[in-house]
Amino acid sequence: MKLLVRNLARNTTEDELxxxxxxxxxxxxxxxxxxxxxxxxxxxxxxxxxxxxxAKVAIKTLNGMDVDGSKIRVKKAEETVKKEEADTE
Known part of the structure; x- marks a missing residue:
């Protein structure tokens, strides 16, 4: 499952995530x-x-958690349909 994590502090690193x-x-x-x-x-x-x-446990546990001074938002990422695929349907 792909997750979107928003409202990260600018100094939060990939390793921390x-x-x-x-x-x-x-x-x-x-x-x-x-x-x-x-x-x-x-x-x-x-x-x-x-x-x-x-992934669902991570969303439930981490959404709203304070990380590096920012309250992060975690949710399932929306799946996007590529334009070529949308045109053929």
Whole structure:
């Protein structure tokens, strides 16, 4: 299950996120979104956890938690349909 983590402090690192989420299960990927111009975090990340049950526990436990002085928001990421796929349906 792909998760969206928002409202991250600008100084929160990908390693911190991995440590935070790995307590709740296996991580498939962790992608902290970085501004190409400034090199700083944009304040959100995507976490992928292969087991839905573990992902749901992570959402329930971590949503609203204070991390580096920011109250983070964790939810299931919305699946986007690629334009080419949408055009063929």
């Amino acid at each position: 991995k440590n935070l989420f790995s307590v709740h299960g296996t991580l498939q990927s962790c992608n902290l979104v970085i501004d190409k111009e400034t090199g700083e975090s944009k304040g959100f990340a995507f976490i992928e956890m292969p087991k839905v049950g573990e």
